[in-house]
Amino acid sequence: xxxxxxxxxxxxxxxxxxxxxxxxxxxxxxxxxxxxxxxxxxxxxxxxxxxxxxxxxxxxxxxxxxxxxxxxxxxxxxxxxxxxxxxxxxxxxxxxxxxxxxxxxxxxxxxx
Amino acid sequence: xxxxxxxxxxxxxxxxxxxxxxxxxxxxxxxxxxxxxxxxxxxxxxxxxxxxxxxxxxxxxxxxxxxxxxxxxxxxxxxxxxxxxxxxxxxxxxxxxxxxxxxxxxxxxxx
Numbered sequence: 001x002x003x004x005x006x007x008x009x010x011x012x013x014x015x016x017x018x019x020x021x022x023x024x025x026x027x028x029x030x031x032x033x034x035x036x037x038x039x040x041x042x043x044x045x046x047x048x049x050x051x052x053x054x055x056x057x058x059x060x061x062x063x064x065x066x067x068x069x070x071x072x073x074x075x076x077x078x079x080x081x082x083x084x085x086x087x088x089x090x091x092x093x094x095x096x097x098x099x100x101x102x103x104x105x106x107x108x109x110x111x112x
Numbered sequence: 113x114x115x116x117x118x119x120x121x122x123x124x125x126x127x128x129x130x131x132x133x134x135x136x137x138x139x140x141x142x143x144x145x146x147x148x149x150x151x152x153x154x155x156x157x158x159x160x161x162x163x164x165x166x167x168x169x170x171x172x173x174x175x176x177x178x179x180x181x182x183x184x185x186x187x188x189x190x191x192x193x194x195x196x197x198x199x200x201x202x203x204x205x206x207x208x209x210x211x212x213x214x215x216x217x218x219x220x221x222x223x
Binding site for chain 2: 033042048092106
């Protein structure tokens with residue numbers, strides 16, 4: 001059982017670079033979401049999707065884009081990385097929005 | 113407000129019970145969750161409770177919900193060193209797909 005798979009596990013970027021964090025799930029879950037975790041804080045929702053072709057903003061969406069072309073994949077794009085985006089990023093999925101969410105192992109991103 | 117609050121740190125001796133507390137502010141919360149995060153890992157769902165329940169037990173874990181006081185607790189019986197981790201409380205509501213997380217309680221289990 002792969003569950004929720006995130007790649008890469010670690011990444012270092014320079015300010016202004018762009019990159020895509022990948023998230024895939026093999027559980028046929030409709031709902032997927034991206035969170036960021038900063039020291040001493042809980043997770044904050046960046047973007048979420050309730051199904052293929054549908055995305056919406058969470059609590060901290062600025063500087064990030066998402067798309068959901070398939071049920072399985074939900075990539076997160078940083079268009080022009082900034083040091084404030086240094087964080088650990090978690091992808092999660094659930095059968096539908098109010099069901100328990102299953103998390104990936106995270107991507108640790110540092111922006112210099 | 114949407115705050116979910118937890119104490120930052122708890123230290124217990126191996127074999128004792130641990131009680132981690134959480135308070136939330138929104139009375140429309142439908143599900144309340146406990147997640148465990150070990151160092152360098154993602155969040156593992158431990159248990160969850162629907163808002164019309166006041167208690168749920170699952171092996172060593174007992175969740176108590178006081179809806180009147182908006183207070184949720186997680187009791188871990190016979191705490192082991194492998195239980196050392198950060199525990200997050202989170203809530204979700206019918207009208208929102210958002211999980212609101214507390215900032216986490218770091219549990220340290222001393223041998």
